[in-house]
Amino acid sequence: MFDIFDFLTYLNTHGKDTTYSKIIIFLLTRTEEIPALTISEIADRCFVSPATLTRFGRHFHFASFADLRDALQQLNSLTPYSGLRMNEKDFQLLQKDPKAYLTSYSEEITASIQDVLGTIDIEEIDQLLHRIHTASEVVLIGYSATLELAKEVQTSFLSSRKILYIGETEQLQKDLIEHLDEQALIIVISSYGTLLTKNPALIRTISQSSADSIFITQNTKNTLTNQFTQTIRVTKENYVQIGSYPLTFFFDYFTRRYVSLYD
Incomplete structure (x- = not known):
């Protein structure tokens, strides 16, 4: 595709x-x-x-x-705004009343952050952070915006002398995964589960790995999440217009919590 x-x-x-x-x-x-x-x-x-x-x-x-x-x-053939997670109604509102659009946009961001606060299980996250701390190796997998988010997570963990590995290409990702042992951990970050359908070969490589795999996402109904050892959803609702804001907020907490536990 x-x-x-x-x-x-x-x-x-x-x-x-x-x-x-x-x-x-x-x-x-x-x-x-x-x-x-x-x-x-x-x-x-x-x-x-x-x-x-x-x-x-x-x-x-x-x-x-x-x-x-x-x-x-x-x-x-796509409209100029289709790649910006906007529908025609939102686009027309932005053209006619930018202040109203900005207000609506900010309200959705605020609602998504409140959703994260009500959804995540602190004990579950602490358990995952412990697994990261004790893992022989940790590989982060992301795509597009979540790949950039994974890089930010990688940099933040480095302050605690924990190196997480990222493959920026499909081949590098596969090479990293294929060499993991059962003490390693794979963390896949995807806002809406697009990565699962875009790259089925990579998902098969992950599911066949000896390492446990954790899928972290915003609310998604994608049935392919059963390919992972564990799935963590950081929101109960989908927030299409605002992209990865909920995941960004979650991982900001995630990395700070790790430092507070293991620095």
Whole structure:
């Protein structure tokens, strides 16, 4: 399944002057032109060969460049606000009355934080922190916004001399997981469970690992959570518009609590 984040991750980790980065920049900035261009015409615009474009598509798991073109066309059909977790009603409110929209947005954030306060079990969290403290290794898995959140958690734990490991690519994640023993721990962070459906191969690798796995999420009905040793939901309700605010608030407490127990 195509995800624009895959392109951005490549761009952010390889720089803008590599061959594939130049192709990505062209494709993302000329999406309206792509449907009318042949693979040879796109190759000419990117100063590469058609064969390079084919290899590019396969690198990002497309069976053919035609499949990549179709995915980009679907991306082009999305509204500008759809990637911002907004519906048309919210978007119109923001256009007409920004103050009212901001008030509504802040109220949802406040409600989500109160939900976290009423949902999390302090004793359960302390038990997990103890498992992290005694684990031979701990691997954090995140995607997009939760990958960045995992990095913040990694940095915070380092202040207590506890190193948590993060793979920023799918292959690095698999390599880390495959070398874990039964004393290790895998913590998967996902706001809405998107990671479970986006990368089933990674989830299979986690479920087959000797290490225990903990899935930490906002409220989700995803049935694939049964692939994990334990699932911790930090809210009872879903808060689509505000993204990962509840998880960010939760992990802020989570890391501070660890320091208070084990520093």
